[in-house]
Structure formats: C-alpha cells, structure tokens
Amino acid sequence: MNAEQPQPALLVDPAQRIFKVARRNFVDPEIFRAEKEMIFDRSWLYLGHSSELPKPGDFITRKVAGRGILFTRDSKGQLRALLNTCPHRGAQVCRERKGNAKSFQCFYHGWVFGADGKLRSQPGEASYPEGFKGRDTSNMQPVPRFETYRDFNFISFDSNIMPLVDYLAGAKEYLDVICDQTDAGMSIVAGSQEYSIRANWKLLTENSIDGYHAATTHATYFDILMSSTDNLATGMGAGGYGYDLGNGHAVLEYGAPWGRPVAQWIPGWGEAGKSEIGRIYDNLVARHGQERADRIARRNRNLFIFPNLVVNDIMALTVRTYFPMAPDYMVINAWALAPNDESAWARKYRLNNFLEFLGPGGFATPDDAEALEHCQRGFENSKEALWNDISKGMGKEKAQHDDELQMRAFWTQWNKQMFPAPASGIKSAAA
Amino acid sequence: MQSANRTEVEDFLFNEAELLDQWRLPEWLTLFTDDARYEVPCTDLPADASSDVNLFYIADDRARLGERVKRLMKRTAHAEFPHSKTSRIVGNVRIQSRREDEIDVTSVFQTLRTKDGVTDLYFGTNKYRLALRDDGFRIREKRCLLGGEGLRPSGRISIVL
Numbered sequence: 001m002n003a004e005q006p007q008p009a010l011l012v013d014p015a016q017r018i019f020k021v022a023r024r025n026f027v028d029p030e031i032f033r034a035e036k037e038m039i040f041d042r043s044w045l046y047l048g049h050s051s052e053l054p055k056p057g058d059f060i061t062r063k064v065a066g067r068g069i070l071f072t073r074d075s076k077g078q079l080r081a082l083l084n085t086c087p088h089r090g091a092q093v094c095r096e097r098k099g100n101a102k103s104f105q106c107f108y109h110g111w112v113f114g115a116d117g118k119l120r121s122q123p124g125e126a127s128y129p130e131g132f133k134g135r136d137t138s139n140m141q142p143v144p145r146f147e148t149y150r151d152f153n154f155i156s157f158d159s160n161i162m163p164l165v166d167y168l169a170g171a172k173e174y175l176d177v178i179c180d181q182t183d184a185g186m187s188i189v190a191g192s193q194e195y196s197i198r199a200n201w202k203l204l205t206e207n208s209i210d211g212y213h214a215a216t217t218h219a220t221y222f223d224i225l226m227s228s229t230d231n232l233a234t235g236m237g238a239g240g241y242g243y244d245l246g247n248g249h250a251v252l253e254y255g256a257p258w259g260r261p262v263a264q265w266i267p268g269w270g271e272a273g274k275s276e277i278g279r280i281y282d283n284l285v286a287r288h289g290q291e292r293a294d295r296i297a298r299r300n301r302n303l304f305i306f307p308n309l310v311v312n313d314i315m316a317l318t319v320r321t322y323f324p325m326a327p328d329y330m331v332i333n334a335w336a337l338a339p340n341d342e343s344a345w346a347r348k349y350r351l352n353n354f355l356e357f358l359g360p361g362g363f364a365t366p367d368d369a370e371a372l373e374h375c376q377r378g379f380e381n382s383k384e385a386l387w388n389d390i391s392k393g394m395g396k397e398k399a400q401h402d403d404e405l406q407m408r409a410f411w412t413q414w415n416k417q418m419f420p421a422p423a424s425g426i427k428s429a430a431a
Numbered sequence: 432m433q434s435a436n437r438t439e440v441e442d443f444l445f446n447e448a449e450l451l452d453q454w455r456l457p458e459w460l461t462l463f464t465d466d467a468r469y470e471v472p473c474t475d476l477p478a479d480a481s482s483d484v485n486l487f488y489i490a491d492d493r494a495r496l497g498e499r500v501k502r503l504m505k506r507t508a509h510a511e512f513p514h515s516k517t518s519r520i521v522g523n524v525r526i527q528s529r530r531e532d533e534i535d536v537t538s539v540f541q542t543l544r545t546k547d548g549v550t551d552l553y554f555g556t557n558k559y560r561l562a563l564r565d566d567g568f569r570i571r572e573k574r575c576l577l578g579g580e581g582l583r584p585s586g587r588i589s590i591v592l
Contacts, residue, residue, distance in 0.1 A: 352490070360582050373547075
C-alpha cells in the first residue's frame with residue numbers, strides 16, 4: 001500500500017473505549033488489491049481435510065486465494081499440494097473436480113505427471129536432453145508451504161511463514177477440543193455447499209464470530225428452535241465468552257439451547273436419541289474426565305482462524321472457508337465434519353441439525369447473507385458515513401460472547417499485516 | 432386418477448409454479464402429502480444421494496417444510512423481506528414411471544429471482560413423486576437437482592425452487 005492514506009484504516013483509543021473500522025476497508029479497490037499481497041500471500045490458508053483423500057491416488061482440485069491447487073494423496077499415501085499448472089507451457093493440468101488417478105496428463109502436449117507431481121513422460125522425449133526428467137523444473141511445482149494439524153491441511157504462498165502450529169497460537173487448543181470429540185478421527189461428509197455473497201469477505205469474518213446479531217438477525221430460527229427444545233434448560237449464550245487467540249484468531253465459547261450430536265440432547269430427538277446421546281456423553285467422560293467432557297459436549301464454539309477459516313462446533317460441526325473475488329463479492333465453501341465412529345442415527349440428526357440453521361438453504365445463513373449484503377449497500381455512503389463501531393465490551397476484564405473483542409482481534413492483525421510500517425494508517429496500535 | 436396423463440401433470444406443475452410466483456405459500460403447502468419430502472442436494476452429489484448420509488442444501492420433511500413456509504411469510508425472514516419477485520418457467524414435463532397409487536415425473540425449471548435490483552437465475556431438473564388422489568395429485572417427494580456448479584452467483588435458496 002502507498003503510505004499516503006486519506007484516513008486511517010482503524011481508529012483506536014483504549015482510554016476512550018473507541019475502536020472504529022474505516023468502511024473504506026470494505027469497498028476500496030486499492031485495499032482489495034493490497035489484501036491479496038499482504039493478507040492472502042502471507043497467511044496459512046485452509047486447503048482441505050485429510051479425510052477427503054482417503055486412498056492413494058485420490059485427488060481434488062480446489063481454488064485457494066485465486067490459485068488452482070491439485071491436492072493429492074500419492075502412491076505412498078503422502079498428501080501433496082501442487083500448483084495445478086503444467087511446467088511445460090502453463091496449462092491447467094487436472095480439469096476434474098475430484099477422483100482417483102495413477103497419473104495426470106496435461107492434454108495440451110501430453111506430458112504425464114505422477115500424483116507426486118513428478119514428470120513421468122512426455123511425447124517426443126528424444127528431442128529433450130538426457131536427464132531432463134530429473135530436473136526439478138520439469139515437475140509440477142508444490143505450493144511453497146504445506147502443513148497439517150490434526151487432519152486440517154493448510155498451505156501458504158509465503159515460504160518464510162512461521163510453522164503452522166506456531167501460527168495457530170491459541171486456536172490450536174480449540175481445534176484439539178473439537179477433534180477430541182472422538183478418538184476414531186473425523187471425516188468431511190460428502191456434499192459441498194458452494195455459494196457466494198455479494199459483500200466484502202471481511203464481513204463474513206465478522207459475522208462468523210459475532211454473538212451480538214443472533215437475536216435479531218435469526219429471530220425466525222429461534223422461533224422454530226423454541227418450539228423443538230426445552231428452552232429453559234440452556235438459554236442462548238449461557239455463560240458465554242469471547243477470546244482473542246493471538247495472530248488474529250478468535251473464538252466464542254457459550255452454551256445454547258439447540259441439540260448437539262456430541263452431546264446435548266433435546267426433546268425433539270426422542271427416547272432413542274436420549275440413550276444414544278447419553279452413550280456418547282458417558283464415553284467422553286470416561287476418556288476426558290467430567291470437566292473436559294462437559295466442555296466438549298455442552299459448550300459451543302465459533303472458532304475463527306485468520307484470515308478466512310471458520311470451524312463452527314455448534315448444532316453441527318462445520319468447516320467454512322471463503323475468498324474475495326472483488327471488493328463486494330466473495331465465494332464460500334462449507335462442509336460438514338463428523339466423527340468416524342458415529343452411528344447412522346447420530347449422522348442423520350447431525351445433518352438434519354446442520355440444514356436447519358446452516359447453509360444457503362437453511363433458516364439462518366440466508367439472513368446472514370442478507371445482512372452482509374446490506375452492510376455492503378450501507379457502505380455506499382462510506383465517503384460521508386466513515387466508520388464502523390466495534391467497541392462493544394471494550395475495557396472489560398473478560399469479554400462476553402456477544403461483545404466485539406473477537407472482531408477487534410481480527411482487525412488488529414489485519415491492520416498489522418496491511419500496514420506493517422509503524423504509524424502508517426493507524427492512530428494507535430493498541431486494541 | 433388411475434390414468435393420469437401428461438396434460439394433467441403439466442396443469443398441476445404450472446399451478447404449483449404460479450402459487451410460488453405469487454407467494455401463496457400456505458396454499459402451495461397443501462399440495463404436499465403428510466409424509467412429503469422436499470430436497471435440494473449439493474451439486475457435487477449424485478442425483479440419487481441420500482440426505483441421511485450426505486450434506487444437502489435443503490432436506491425438509493413435511494414438518495420442516497411447514498416451518499419453512501411459516502418463516503418465509505414473516506417480516507423477520509430478512510432474506511425475503513420485502514419478498515423477491517420470481518418468474519418460473521416449467522418445461523420438458525414427462526411421466527417417467529407409474530405405480531398403483533403414484534407416478535414419477537421429471538421437469539426442467541428456470542427460475543428468475545429479482546430483489547433489490549439484482550436478478551439471479553436458478554435452473555435444473557425437478558424430480559417428483561406424485562401421489563394419485565381422488566381429488567388430484569399430491570406431492571410426496573420433490574427433489575430439485577440444480578444445474579450448474581454450486582450457488583454462484585445466486586448465493587442462496589431463500590425462495591422455494
């Protein structure tokens with residue numbers, strides 16, 4: 001970014017409990033271009049879950065931050081993240097969404113690559129020097145960095161980025177809490193929700209960790225929920241807090257009245273469900289002890305990993321990632337994650353729960369999308385109406401789940417990466 | 432209703448489309464049987480995938496379909512307030528198979544939705560299982576197979592497809 005800023009990106013004054021975000025950050029094409037370089041080229045980005053490639057030869061093609069990635073499990077069982085570009089003349093090599101293959105042939109001139117990206121053969125080999133195939137430059141290029149934490153696979157285009165486990169900071173422990181639901185591992189359920197919102201991507205970051213909007217934005221969902229649950233048992237947001245997890249990551253942890261497949265029963269699930277949920281809960285207690293079992297089973301988590309990954313451990317378990325395509329348009333991929341040892345009953349009710357609230361056909365997500373799109377419309381006035389306010393709960397010793405600490409954690413990291421030179425674009429660096 | 436013909440099926444489906452275009456959703460709901468299902472699978476799933484083991488966009492039983500209608504008629508269903516304007520074209524209607532008390536029907540649809548100055552297109556195939564009743568057809572199952580990949584740029588299914 002040019003150091004010349006017409007106004008700061010953030011306006012922060014802890015003493016006055018002021019934290020404002022310039023609406024320009026959501027609309028300015030310059031900011032959009034700079035984010036590609038300063039945010040998406042310098043962070044760890046979620047690529048996919050190991051369970052999506054169970055067998056050697058399995059592959060998926062996926063776009064991550066505008067790059068075409070070929071995600072494979074090679075013949076030795078090792079996961080690989082390759083740039084899906086032919087080293088010869090640059091054509092996209094694999095054109096299928098997913099499948100299983102021993103090799104990948106670029107159809108343009110017929111070069112053939114293994115699932116490890118190594119050149120196997122090319123037509124007219126005699127016209128190339130001896131040893132051509134042995135050159136690194138003859139192979140499909142791996143992404144600069146590729147690391148995995150508990151089957152969550154991340155890539156980075158920054159070869160100097162810190163190791164993934166360090167990057168995850170406090171988010172690591174929350175991923176552990178989520179993955180510890182089972183000791184049989186987790187899998188992505190088949191079926192990808194692929195949708196879009198006509199709004200800036202950072203609005204979805206904010207929305208995903210916003211405990212403040214639920215009562216009004218999702219009024220119709222709560223109407224339905226109250227008719228299917230004993231709403232006196234656990235109020236929405238009961239004992240809930242928000243946490244800054246470092247490096248821009250954040251989480252809400254709270255109680256809620258909805259059923260959780262691991263493991264909070266609701267009357268709508270009947271007696272069969274009661275014994276099943278009881279069995280899952282007892283098993284958690286046996287493995288983790290009462291306290292951690294209660295946290296795993298009865299608390300909800302909206303976990304945000306900077307800059308664009310959300311793992312929601314709520315009425316179902318979701319993995320959601322999203323990418324800006326324009327200042328006012330983003331694409332979103334969302335999946336359901338589930339324990340491998342779950343019964344057919346639990347899987348069915350998990351998916352049923354998921355669809356009631358979540359996704360572009362659910363009773364809540366469409367209203368979120370509408371809210372985000374109307375923020376984007378509101379920002380049409382950003383030249384005169386300059387600032388968003390995310391100061392709720394500032395200065396508290398412990399932020400509640402419906403305060404805005406989580407958003408401040410995101411924006412502080414965003415600002416740090418966007419404007420690394422001191423005092424260029426921020427009045428005060430403190431949050 | 433033992434000898435349902437295509438014209439009768441077309442009349443039924445055109446009427447369904449009109450009820451939806453006119454936002455007469457409670458009336459539309461009466462077209463369904465008590466054990467009905469309305470489902471929209473994700474576009475990377477096979478056409479016959481089960482919502483018990485796969486993630487869909489929508490997998491409503493009759494009770495949830497009723498909740499969907501109730502919700503969409505409220506001012507607090509923000510995604511559809513004010514209601515979008517829609518125009519549905521239904522075509523290629525065919526009776527695929529007949530059983531004693533029901534028939535399988537397929538049709539293609541193109542639905543345009545306009546809200547706040549933006550128009551989106553939804554298209555695909557609807558597969559119906561229609562129960563044959565003395566007073567006409569009832570929908571026992573409606574499965575909407577979206578064409579295209581994902582929901583881009585339409586983004587959401589806040590109307591009924």
